[in-house]
Amino acid sequence: NAGVMQNPRHLVRRRGQEARLRCSPMKGHSHVYWYRQLPEEGLKFMVYLQKENIIDESGMPKERFSAEFPKEGPSILRIQQVVRGDSAAYFCASSSEVENTEAFFGQGTRLTVV
Amino acid sequence: LAKTTQPISMDSYEGQEVNITCSHNNIATNDYITWYQQFPSQGPRFIIQGYKTKVTNEVASLFIPADRKSSTLSLPRVSLSDTAVYYCLVKGDYKLSFGAGTTVTVRA
Numbered sequence: 001n002a003g004v005m006q007n008p009r010h011l012v013r014r015r016g017q018e019a020r021l022r023c024s025p026m027k028g029h030s031h032v033y034w035y036r037q038l039p040e041e042g043l044k045f046m047v048y049l050q051k052e053n054i055i056d057e058s059g060m061p062k063e064r065f066s067a068e069f070p071k072e073g074p075s076i077l078r079i080q081q082v083v084r085g086d087s088a089a090y091f092c093a094s095s096s097e098v099e100n101t102e103a104f105f106g107q108g109t110r111l112t113v114v
Numbered sequence: 115l116a117k118t119t120q121p122i123s124m125d126s127y128e129g130q131e132v133n134i135t136c137s138h139n140n141i142a143t144n145d146y147i148t149w150y151q152q153f154p155s156q157g158p159r160f161i162i163q164g165y166k167t168k169v170t171n172e173v174a175s176l177f178i179p180a181d182r183k184s185s186t187l188s189l190p191r192v193s194l195s196d197t198a199v200y201y202c203l204v205k206g207d208y209k210l211s212f213g214a215g216t217t218v219t220v221r222a
């Protein structure tokens with residue numbers, strides 16, 4: 001059973017370009033979470049999705065950021081018109097529907113905006 | 115969400131036991147206490163979760179007093195590879211809120 005898969009592991013974008021980060025949850029998991037981590041800091045919650053639904057996007061900037069988790073395929077975190085401040089590690093986690101089960105994290109995507 | 119407080123850093127030596135205490139004074143009745151470990155450039159890895167008293171698995175033990183306002187993660191006989199950041203989280207629902215964590219450095 002493969003773990004949470006994120007790709008790419010590293011992504012370099014110029015200012016103003018778009019960044020697309022992909023996350024395939026563990027098999028059987030229908031809950032996906034995205035977190036952002038700046039250097040030397042803890043992870044900050046961004047968004048929580050279930051299949052085809054955004055449940056909580058309170059941690060996601062209102063502008064330029066969007067997330068989806070379609071019925072088929074991976075979850076996508078999309079950042080439009082990237083700026084240098086978007087440079088960070090973005091982690092995806094998934095969990096099953098059973099309450100209080102642990103969330104499993106992927107290896108993250110390290111985004112660098114140049 | 116209950117706020118957690120834990121030491122910023124701890125140093126230890128190989129073979130010693132490491133105990134990290136986390137304070138969560140306003141924990142809610144239905145909240146669980148969860149600990150994660152993170153190595154540089156990797157995603158957090160689940161270590162242990164508990165609600166009250168003591169929980170033990172092959173990696174660690176978690177001690178939770180009756181009032182549940184704090185918890186202690188115990189790592190027995192640490193090795194160099196246990197050097198990492200350890201996060202204490204209070205999980206009442208889906209949202210895991212990470213603080214700065216405790217950087218544990220194990221020396222030879």
